[in-house]
Amino acid sequence: MEVACLQRRFIDLTATIFQQEILDSQFTQLQQLQDESSPNFIHEVVSLFFQEAEKLLNELSKALDQQIVDFKKVDAHVHRLKGSSASIGARRVKDVCIAFRSCCEENNKDGCIQHLQQVNQEYYLVKSNLEDLLKLEKQILASGGSIPTMK
């Protein structure tokens, strides 16, 4: 009973996440790649993404805090964040990163700072959603249920 409830919540959350484009089909593919041989694959990858993203966000904050902004460096960080978010399927983070990079090319410090804030928001949004999702997943498995497959 509880399992079914957990599963329904899982499905609802997933639907919301995709509907809001917090995650995209890339994440779906990662879910499909998770199998018996690598039951923790999603968790593993998501954790890596968190570490990577937070490190980059810190770097970006530092870089944009400078009197003289090294836009090249900023751009490199953003580019890297873009790659990571794309790989995980964090669509909105990636989209902000694209806009962020154009600001870097323009050497637009204010724009960069603005985008950094956006990226932070989007990142924590996807992070919380992912954490919720993984938590649900863990509970379902703990209850002996199976993870509903997403379309």
Added chain:
Amino acid sequence: MATVQKLPGSSTSTASSYGSCRVDDEQFPAGLRVLVVDDDVTCLRILEHMLQRCRYHVTTCCQATQALSLLRERKGGYDVVISDVHMPDMDGYKLLELVGLEMDLPVIMMSADGRTSAVMRGIKHGACDYLIKPVRIEELKNIWQHVIRKKWNENRDLEHSGTMEESDRFRRVVDDTEYASSVNDGTDGTWKSQKKKRDTKEDEDDGELDNEDPSASKKPRVVWSVELHQQFVSAVNQLGIDKAVPKRILELMNVPGLTRENVASHLQKFRLYLKRLSGVAQNQSVLPNSFCGSVEPNAKLGSLGRFDFQALAASGQIPPQTLAALHVELLGRPSGSLVLPAVDQPVLLHASMRGPKCIPVEQGVAFGQPLLKCQSSTQKQLPQSNIAVEDMSSGFSAWSGNQFSPTGTAGNLGGVNKSQSGNLLVQMLQQQHPYPVLSESNHAINVQPSCLIAPSQSSNGFQIGNSNVPINRNSTGDTSLSSTSFQVRSNALPVNQNSNYTNSSTVMDCSLISSQSHNVPLDVEQVPDADLKNVSVLNGYSVPGSASPSVSSCSVRPESCTGWKVQNLVVNVAPASRLPAHLPSLCVQGSDPKMIALPDQGRGRNLGFVGKGTCIPSRFAVDDNESPTNDPSHWNMCIGNERVRVKQETVLDFGDGFEGEHAKLPHFSPSDLMGVLSKDGLAGCYLKS
């Protein structure tokens, strides 16, 4: 001067060791060894998992420098590299460049940057693919194609370089002897290294390739004309096919402007050609017995008849020595000369074997196997119209006399002519007929040998070859089979002449044998008609076993003789026009083609021989010009699959012996007479006054 047409050496396939990627593995592409480099650990982990899903063998690495050291430590340890573009320690492009230089591996670039400029940059640096992040597993499933494609391109490049840089390669080869073999074997190592060099340059500038080897563009094209090829073949024969190397051939040919590489490529082709022939011939190897065998009417040799024969001249009067001298003289001459040098009163015998129609296949004299399988085809191929008789002299003499034959035929074409050189000159006038297919020709050749040559002889590749050769020509000419020109002399033909041709001896023997050993009744009829001056029909000769003393090697079994007897003994002396009708049906004793199988070498030699024979100006002039290809193969024998138009004139010189044109003919004793058999056994003898 002869232009030389350069034949691209066929390139050997690279040692296609896909070993590294185990392409030959049934599991392929599973197990493909992939090295992934990305400083983004998230991405790296995802890629690793995806690649594992594809059942590749994955190695991951988050630093470009580390990747490079891995690649350097384990050269050949990876099949493909996937690298991120932006990495802190080393630009992905730099890594790509180094990998391309050092290990020549396919490298796939990937980046979240999908701008055209970024992708273009990757391509320019030699990336075989460019993946835009996020990378999907669908894309990774297909990366093995880059490995295969690279291998194939390498092979293609090798071939390319084989031609492009042939000259260079040749120049590098110091020792000819080794060289020859290396040409055939293709030195993979050399090519490969060259290939690598070129690859590097290609990265910088593709256009550079053309300039790289100036000799390629400047190299004069070499057209292997008939004469040139003849020279080539005679040189090869002189050296022996096994020992012939480009340098020595070149020396023997002594043609200005011709380079060793030209000769080498030609030799290569020639060898391939011989190889092909040998394949065809294998079935036919053993002839001797076939002689004895019953004549198979089926043999369709007759069809060959389309050739026009001109020239049958037999001069009994010329002493062997003289003949020999002539022979030498002839040989000395450039192949091109068709004209018989020394014949004072050349009698041209035209045997016009015209319509294949005329000669029923059955009638066609079959010399055992020789009958070319192809012959039937040949007949088809050669419409009468095709046959152009250039010099149709009024007089025809048709000989049905294949009987002799076996020997006769052989002798006629090659050895016989030579031996009698003065006496019989067979010039092949233009035979507009397409040549019979190689196979045919081969068969034809085979036949003769069997007939003429005793098994013992056959043992020698050469001898067989020789015999074959003549036949081939005949076959080519169509006439060959049907027409055999025989001289019947009491005297043994000088063997000396044979010496020139290694094989020739056999041929000579045959002719001798036939003439000598056997009493061959020759019927010589004079044709009253102006048109037909002399028609001598040799009716079935039966050559009992004939072993001419002179030629020990050739022993003809008496038994065989029976076989040889020509069924159609009837010789019609008719005007040329009639000839077709008159064509005697020759019975070819049915030796199966199989019988004649010659060893490869033998064949090879044969060919060579043939070539020589052709070289002899007076005897045969074969113009390949019309043949589409100048390839040796064509040339070599009429053997070539392709139809070659050949001019064949057969000129029989009755040396001094013939004073009166016609009048004398009767006088000829059988021994003196040369029997000229046209292919089908019809031989039109034209006596040219």
